[in-house]
Amino acid sequence: xxxxxxxxxxxxxxxxxxxxxxxxxxxxxxxxxxxxxxxxxxxxxxxxxxxxxxxxxxxxxxxxxxxxxxxxxxxxxxxxxxxxxxxxxxxxxxxxxxxxxxxxxxxxxxxxxxxxxxxxxxxxxxxxxxxxxxxxxxxxxxxxxxxxxxxxxxxxxxxxxxxxxxxxxxxxxxxxxxxxxxxxxxxxxxxxxxxxxxxxxxxxxxxxxxxxxxxxxxxxxxxxxxxxxxxxxxxxxxxxxxxxxxxxxxxxxxxxxxxxxxxxxxxxxxxxxxxxxxxxxxxxxxxxxxxxxxxxxxxxxxxxxxxxxxxxxxxxxxxxxxxxxxxxxxxxxxxxxxxxxxxxxxxxxxxxxxxxxxxxxxxxxxxxxxxxxxxxxxxxxxxxxxxxxxxxxxxxxxxxxxxxxxxxxxxxxxxxxxxxxxxxxxxxxxxxxxxxxxxxxxxxxxxxxxxxxxxxxxxxxxxxxxxxxxxxxxxxxxxxxxxxxxxxxxxxxxxxxxxxxxxxxxxxxxxxxxxxxxxxxxxxxxxxxxxxxxxxxxxxxxxxxxxxxxxxxxxxxxxxxxxxxxxxxxxxxxxxxxxxxxxxxxxxxxxxxxxxxxxxxxxxxxxxxxxxxxxxxxxxxxxxxxxxxxxxxxxxxxxxxxxxxxxxxxxxxxxxxxxxxxxxxxxxxxxxxxxxxxxxxxxxxxxxxxxx
Numbered sequence: 001x002x003x004x005x006x007x008x009x010x011x012x013x014x015x016x017x018x019x020x021x022x023x024x025x026x027x028x029x030x031x032x033x034x035x036x037x038x039x040x041x042x043x044x045x046x047x048x049x050x051x052x053x054x055x056x057x058x059x060x061x062x063x064x065x066x067x068x069x070x071x072x073x074x075x076x077x078x079x080x081x082x083x084x085x086x087x088x089x090x091x092x093x094x095x096x097x098x099x100x101x102x103x104x105x106x107x108x109x110x111x112x113x114x115x116x117x118x119x120x121x122x123x124x125x126x127x128x129x130x131x132x133x134x135x136x137x138x139x140x141x142x143x144x145x146x147x148x149x150x151x152x153x154x155x156x157x158x159x160x161x162x163x164x165x166x167x168x169x170x171x172x173x174x175x176x177x178x179x180x181x182x183x184x185x186x187x188x189x190x191x192x193x194x195x196x197x198x199x200x201x202x203x204x205x206x207x208x209x210x211x212x213x214x215x216x217x218x219x220x221x222x223x224x225x226x227x228x229x230x231x232x233x234x235x236x237x238x239x240x241x242x243x244x245x246x247x248x249x250x251x252x253x254x255x256x257x258x259x260x261x262x263x264x265x266x267x268x269x270x271x272x273x274x275x276x277x278x279x280x281x282x283x284x285x286x287x288x289x290x291x292x293x294x295x296x297x298x299x300x301x302x303x304x305x306x307x308x309x310x311x312x313x314x315x316x317x318x319x320x321x322x323x324x325x326x327x328x329x330x331x332x333x334x335x336x337x338x339x340x341x342x343x344x345x346x347x348x349x350x351x352x353x354x355x356x357x358x359x360x361x362x363x364x365x366x367x368x369x370x371x372x373x374x375x376x377x378x379x380x381x382x383x384x385x386x387x388x389x390x391x392x393x394x395x396x397x398x399x400x401x402x403x404x405x406x407x408x409x410x411x412x413x414x415x416x417x418x419x420x421x422x423x424x425x426x427x428x429x430x431x432x433x434x435x436x437x438x439x440x441x442x443x444x445x446x447x448x449x450x451x452x453x454x455x456x457x458x459x460x461x462x463x464x465x466x467x468x469x470x471x472x473x474x475x476x477x478x479x480x481x482x483x484x485x486x487x488x489x490x491x492x493x494x495x496x497x498x499x500x501x502x503x504x505x506x507x508x509x510x511x512x513x514x515x516x517x518x519x520x521x522x523x524x525x526x527x528x529x530x531x532x533x534x535x536x537x538x539x540x541x542x543x544x545x546x547x548x549x550x551x552x553x554x555x556x557x558x559x560x561x562x563x564x565x566x567x568x569x570x571x572x573x574x575x576x577x578x579x580x581x582x583x584x585x586x587x588x589x590x591x592x593x594x595x596x597x598x599x600x601x602x603x604x605x606x607x608x609x610x611x612x613x614x615x616x617x618x619x620x621x622x623x624x625x626x627x628x629x630x631x632x633x634x635x636x637x638x639x640x641x642x643x644x645x646x647x648x649x650x651x652x653x654x655x656x657x658x659x660x661x662x663x664x665x666x667x668x669x670x671x672x673x674x675x676x677x678x679x680x681x682x683x684x685x686x687x688x689x690x691x692x
């Protein structure tokens with residue numbers, strides 16, 4: 001075992017230490033706080049690269065040959081002990097490199113974005129804590145350790161989403177995110193307990209004795225519950241509940257768009273590299289539990305992903321907040337990842353997770369640059385023509401948009417999404433997820449084109465907004481009388497790096513050289529150009545390219561033609577007013593929850609309050625009055641019967657004693673008088689007896 005594996009804990013420990021130190025700093029120590037957070041992530045990134053290098057050798061022997069674990073006893077449980085540890089395998093290594101790299105760029109970007117925030121130091125404390133929790137989750141070789149880090153991620157997200165807690169909307173969004181994800185975590189925790197009761201361990205890998213190794217899996221698959229479902233499937237579905245909550249899948253997706261109330265770097269961190277990806281990573285980690293292609297759990301994962309992908313894409317079409325569009329896009333893309341996991345396996349889902357992390361982080365940071373340049377404006381209808389005044393942001397954002405839309409060949413999103421569609425097409429239970437995926441891909445290209453047109457090309461539709469007029473002497477667009485401008489270098493530099501990655505990652509994922517897929521599967525990657533020409537692959541690529549092109553063309557035609565946007569009315573709203581209203585209001589899911597679950601919960605709360613105040617409170621009050629009455633009776637009996645009788649007897653004894661004490665006064669004269677009286681009485685008694 002190498003030094004890197006034994007000390008893998010240093011990767012999450014460094015940002016955790018930075019968070020602890022910065023938490024003790026005063027607010028004025030801004031530079032030190034940022035330096036500690038960024039420095040810890042840079043060192044963690046190099047350690048992650050070292051760990052990644054350890055997993056590069058020996059491909060072709062399967063991923064088990066590349067897996068290294070380090071376990072140790074945590075505490076004693078009777079005669080045994082509970083062990084925790086960490087694991088290094090291709091899945092862990094790839095996630096470590098991605099999370100540390102993207103997080104470092106987001107940290108650097110945050111220095112410029114949050115430069116004027118008075119709570120700058122506290123913000124970097126929360127960022128470092130978030131990164132530490134996510135990295136701990138990634139390296140965990142124990143489901144309990146993973147769950148603890150999972151909950152720390154939830155805590156850190158609560159702190160970051162509600163960072164601007166003085167805004168009621170931000171405080172509400174933080175609570176909504178925390179409570180909604182806890183609902184899924186209840187199922188996750190039950191699955192964790194069930195897995196431990198069945199296998200006696202929560203270690204994933206432990207020399208053949210782990211819960212994901214052959215002996216435990218054989219037992220789980222061979223044991224059934226009610227309805228004939230295998231225990232492994234039931235546990236998988238319970239764990240998947242946690243993934244549904246954390247990754248914003250239907251029906252627990254409602255928290256994720258509201259999380260946009262946090263600062264934009266938080267949106268990039270949560271929606272790209274870390275929190276929402278944790279659900280996909282979790283299912284990839286426990287994938288041996290549902291590895292059987294016919295598993296019910298895999299079908300559920302696939303269907304939930306397909307429904308979420310189309311649902312969120314439809315909602316994104318009608319949104320006007322630049323960050324909310326990207327938020328619903330994230331929900332949709334996470335659905336694609338679950339389709340990939342269910343229909344294709346770990347490599348397919350993780351490929352899209354990794355590519356998505358880069359181009360979605362790019363898009364969120366680009367959105368932050370737009371918001372910063374437009375002085376906190378987020379409504380895309382109040383923007384327009386920004387490509388002339390924010391050229392770097394425009395160029396990088398366009399790359400992210402094309403990667404997300406699946407523009408062919410040059411962009412990584414095309415290859416990862418194409419792999420998912422190819423797997424869905426070959427999925428034997430049904431072809432509906434493939435069809436839903438195609439529609440979702442079309443809608444993705446459409447709403448991203450719509451967003452690009454409003455922000456960078458179109459003219460403003462609502463006054464006062466970004467006007468096409470020039471500010472005197474500056475030649476820049478104006479927003480509410482203030483000049484729109486390009487963001488500083490600290491913010492644009494991460495955009496450029498992420499844009500480059502969004503393009504270069506396509507190199508390692510083409511069917512001709514599927515290096516990343518082979519790496520994750522523990523196989524040797526072989527260059528074979530003929531794979532591109534295979535019928536299934538070629539057909540899927542052509543269909544995917546046509547769908548992406550159709551989405552972009554439809555979006556451009558719908559919005560770019562003269563008079564397409566009148567006042568604040570979207571062309572879709574004019575053509576399909578009822579449908580647009582439904583999409584604009586997110587299918588009224590929040591209202592449905594408000595009218596059902598939340599109202600029912602409120603009614604149960606009122607009923608509980610009524611029961612507590614009137615019923616249980618009344619019972620308690622009645623009992624208290626009864627006890628008070630008993631106490632009064634007891635007091636009466638004690639004072640008037642018990643005490644009275646006792647006191648009377650005591651007074652009688654005391655009086656008798658007082659009388660008797662008179663005969664014991666100690667005076668000789670008194671004694672002589674008594675003797676004399678006694679003699680007189682005896683004499684009289686004797687004379688009386690003598691005469692009779």
